[in-house]
Amino acid sequence: MIKNIYDSIIIGASAGGISAAIYLKRNNLNFLIIAKDIGGEMALSGIIENYPGFPVTNGVELTRKFKEHMEKYKIQPLNEKVILLEKDNSNFLVKTENNVYLTKTVIVATGSTPKKLNVPGEEKFFHKGVSYCSVCDLPLFQNKVVAIVGGGNSANEAGIMGSKICKKVYIINKNPEMKGDKILIEELKAKQNVEIIYNALTQEIYGYQFVEGIKYLDKSTNEIKDLKVDGVFIHIGLKPNSNFIPDEWGVKNEYGEIIINQLGQTKINGLFAAGDVTNIPHKQIGIAVGQGIISALEVARYLSTKG
């Protein structure tokens, strides 16, 4: 039934997966890149000032550049969702909703997805004032009031961006201080129209047809407080997209991240990983790129030694 065996299948087409694909192609390997979208979290990033070589860009623009790079090599991602990875002797079966593919190696570069608050109104008002993508949606809130929920770099970046667009930006942070790059935190705190609320647990997002406000528990006073806002941006962390890898394989840590060494290898021969889905504690585009390249070159080496 399965006629073709691939040299490699890359799962995911964001920074890590695209970088791996470019290198597999340059090595003339027979591979697929399967992804449910292009750019992943990169595409949802706001202003990007830390991908070396691009002094200033943004997620949409940088994704376009990566896509252009892929198209130059005539690499066309397959738009399918991978649901299960299985072993088949020394090979792998990659199962999507409609197909099964056989391959000698796999590079997992599926990234991670934004965590949900799981509060009333979050789902109801999604795309009606609730967003997980500041760069996509903040420009819709010119001179409006928004709340950004979170306390790390994504929240910092969203806050800085929002300060330039919106009339007022609240940062709702459950912790007693902001985390992330100090330079960003200082920039955020210097903004006149940004107000950081600490020790604040979001309880509810409410409205009628569109978001009208947000309620939070002030942990220092134990009071429920209410802010009138037009939009809510949620930046509370990321969950690795690794569910399709069986837990029994023992390649994931307690957070679901894939454990790799400096060559992108997992403890299963032929299974590699790169980018935000791995246990490298820093989730950065430039790191995903480096790991995607290493994985691809290690795939090439693995295949040539395997014969």
Add this chain to the structure above:
Amino acid sequence: MIKNIYDSIIIGASAGGISAAIYLKRNNLNFLIIAKDIGGEMALSGIIENYPGFPVTNGVELTRKFKEHMEKYKIQPLNEKVILLEKDNSNFLVKTENNVYLTKTVIVATGSTPKKLNVPGEEKFFHKGVSYCSVCDLPLFQNKVVAIVGGGNSANEAGIMGSKICKKVYIINKNPEMKGDKILIEELKAKQNVEIIYNALTQEIYGYQFVEGIKYLDKSTNEIKDLKVDGVFIHIGLKPNSNFIPDEWGVKNEYGEIIINQLGQTKINGLFAAGDVTNIPHKQIGIAVGQGIISALEVARYLSTKG
């Protein structure tokens, strides 16, 4: 005598070092970046088609982009040559030809330098027809005849570039086949004006005021052969720039490469490395970038846990 202690000193200002510097700056750390040049081997690269996000660029152009990125953050490399690294309790002394700097951490990103053939005429005709930088110097050889000595990716790339500029390109390869990316090798072999000479050991580069020819030993016939060429480009490998690190520290392998783990750590606390100077077998700009970023973020973490 030494008044100041830095959080970190980055040695080297090419892809890895500049990436590290951008991230240290974003973390508001007090650091120096010391380098004898900017861009290192990256600046000497020909056409670059594998730094993700830049479908086509070249070494000069990409170095300019990295420099621009660094200048945006007001990072100014110190133009000195590091001659020795010493330990000073838990800190490090970085000794240059004229100064000594004290620092809590060090990121070594010094890259590697081209290997010499060590044949008569190589030194005499340097910059008079002999070059280690195809992208800088091939354009000077419009409609001329050049020899490229080497058998790997750099030689492949130089050959392809040369085929578009020169009348004739010889590749002088001591091995019986070309190594490196198959896609490049195929492209090179398809060029009408490129002739690959295998099993050929370069003996001498000769001329009067300028290169006029090259002699090699044909290992299959044991004859010395002579080619009339106007230029010789040498691409026979790289030597890691790690001499200033004491061998007794045991952080280098037999090739002089610095041994790192996936977090850029060496076995000495506070000493990190990134890029071509490390033992990662693949020497690529995108990999150096990823490792530079990881090292910088690990420096930040090391300093915050060290207090």
